[in-house]
Amino acid sequence: MRMDIRREDGMAIVIAMMALLLLTALGTALVMTTSTETLIAGNFRNANEGLYAADAAVERAMDDLLTVPDWNQLLSGAVQSAFIDGPPSGGRTLPDGSTLDLGQVLNMANCNKLTTCSIADMNTSTTQRPWAANNPRWQLYAYGKVSDMLPNGTINSPYYAIVMVADDPSENDGDPTKDGNNAGNPGSGVLSMRAEAFGPRGAHKVLEITVARTDTTELERGYTGQRGQDEQNRRARKSPVQTPGKALTQQNLGLLTGGIK
Numbered sequence: 001m002r003m004d005i006r007r008e009d010g011m012a013i014v015i016a017m018m019a020l021l022l023l024t025a026l027g028t029a030l031v032m033t034t035s036t037e038t039l040i041a042g043n044f045r046n047a048n049e050g051l052y053a054a055d056a057a058v059e060r061a062m063d064d065l066l067t068v069p070d071w072n073q074l075l076s077g078a079v080q081s082a083f084i085d086g087p088p089s090g091g092r093t094l095p096d097g098s099t100l101d102l103g104q105v106l107n108m109a110n111c112n113k114l115t116t117c118s119i120a121d122m123n124t125s126t127t128q129r130p131w132a133a134n135n136p137r138w139q140l141y142a143y144g145k146v147s148d149m150l151p152n153g154t155i156n157s158p159y160y161a162i163v164m165v166a167d168d169p170s171e172n173d174g175d176p177t178k179d180g181n182n183a184g185n186p187g188s189g190v191l192s193m194r195a196e197a198f199g200p201r202g203a204h205k206v207l208e209i210t211v212a213r214t215d216t217t218e219l220e221r222g223y224t225g226q227r228g229q230d231e232q233n234r235r236a237r238k239s240p241v242q243t244p245g246k247a248l249t250q251q252n253l254g255l256l257t258g259g260i261k
Contacts, residue, residue, distance in 0.1 A: 046199055046200060046201060046203040047203060047205065049157065049159065049199065049203075050159060050197040050198075050199050050203045050204065050205030051197070051205045051207065053146045053157060053159035053161050053197035053199070053205070054161060054195040054196065054197040054205050054206065054207040055195070055207060056146060056149060056161070057083075057142060057146065057149075057161035057162070057163050057195045057197065058163060058193060058195045058207060058209060060081070060083050060142065060149050060163075061081045061083065061141055061142040061163040061193065061195075062211070064081040064082055064083070064142070065081075065165075065191075065211065071179045071189075071191055072177075072178050072179055074139065074141065074165045074191065075137075075139065075165070075166065075167055075176070075177055075178060075179065076139070076177065077139040077140070080140070080141055080142065081141050081142035081163065083142040083143075083144055083148075083149065083163075084142060084143055084144060085143065085144040085145065085148065088102045088103065088106075088140050088143070089102075089103070092160060094158070094160055094198060094199070094200070095158040095200065096158070096199075096200040096201065098202075100160060100198055102140060102143060102162065103116075105162055105196060106138060106139075106140055106164065109138045109164060109194060109196075110122050110136075110137060110138050111124070112126070112128070122135055122137055122176075123135060129169075131169040133174040133175075133176070134167075134169050134170075134171050134172070134173075134174060134176055135169060135176060136166030136167060136168075136169055136176060136192050136194075137166055137167070137176045137177065138164035138165070138166045138194060139164060139165055139166065140162065140163075140164055141163050141164055141165045141193075142161075142162070142163040143160075143161065143162040143163065144160070144161065145157075145159075145160055145161075146159045146160070146161050146197070158199055158200050159197045159198065159199040159203075160197070160198045160199075161195060161196070161197045161198075162195065162196045162197075162198075163193060163194070163195045164193070164194045164195075164196075165191055165192065165193055165194075166191075166192045166194070167179060167180075167187065167191070167192065168187040168190035168191060168192050168210060169187070169192065170186045170187040170190065171185055171186065171187030171188070171190075172184075172185055172186065172187070173185055179191070189212060189213040190210060190211070190212045190213075191210070191211045191212075192208065192209075192210055192211075193208070193209050193210075193211055194206065194207070194208045195207045195208075195209075
C-alpha cells in the first residue's frame, strides 16, 4: 500500500490543538498578571496602613510623654506609657497567625541582632548607628494592638505597634542613659522615638522622630525621610517654635548629626 505524503487528513486537529495551547497560555498569563496586580495593590495598601499605624502609635505615646517631667526615667525604662498590653516578655500573636517577640524587636533596633545586646554591641559604630558611645539605647515605652488605642473597637486595624524611646544621638556626653543637662550639649532636652508597626503578610514599617521640649506644654517633632520633608514644608508656613534658650530655625535630621538643628 502506497501512502501519499501530500494528503492533509488530520491537519484541522493539529491546528485546533495549537490554537488551544496558545489560548491556554494567554489565559494563564492573564490570570497570573491579574493575581500579581492584586498582590501589588494589597502590599501597597498594607505599606500605607503600616505607616499610619506607626504614626498613630507615636501620637498616642506622645500624650503620655507630656506627663513625664524627668526624661531620665524614660531612658532607664522605669516609666512606660499607659498604652501597653502587659509585660514585654513573651510573644504576641498577630491576626494573621504570625508571632512577634518584643525583646527581639528591641535587640534588632539596638544592635541589629535577635539575641541580647551587650554594651559593646550597642556602642559599635555602624552605618545605621555611627555615633558610637552616643548611639541610642532603645527602651520599650508603648506597645499593643492599634485597634486597642481607642475603646469600643472604633479602630479596625490588624497592626501591632511598638514605640521605643532613647537619648538623642546628637549629644556629646557619651552617656546615652541620661539626657544631657548642660548648655553646651546640643541634645539637651531632646529625645528620640522609634515606632514600628507589624501587619499581615510580613508588612513592617519603621518611623523615627526626634522630640524636643519647648517653652510650652507641647513637644516639637522632627521626622525623618520624606515625612520629615513634608513636615518641614508644612511648618515653614507657620511661625517658628521656640526651644528652651534658642530659636528652632531649622528642622533637619542628618545621619551623622542626629537630633534637630
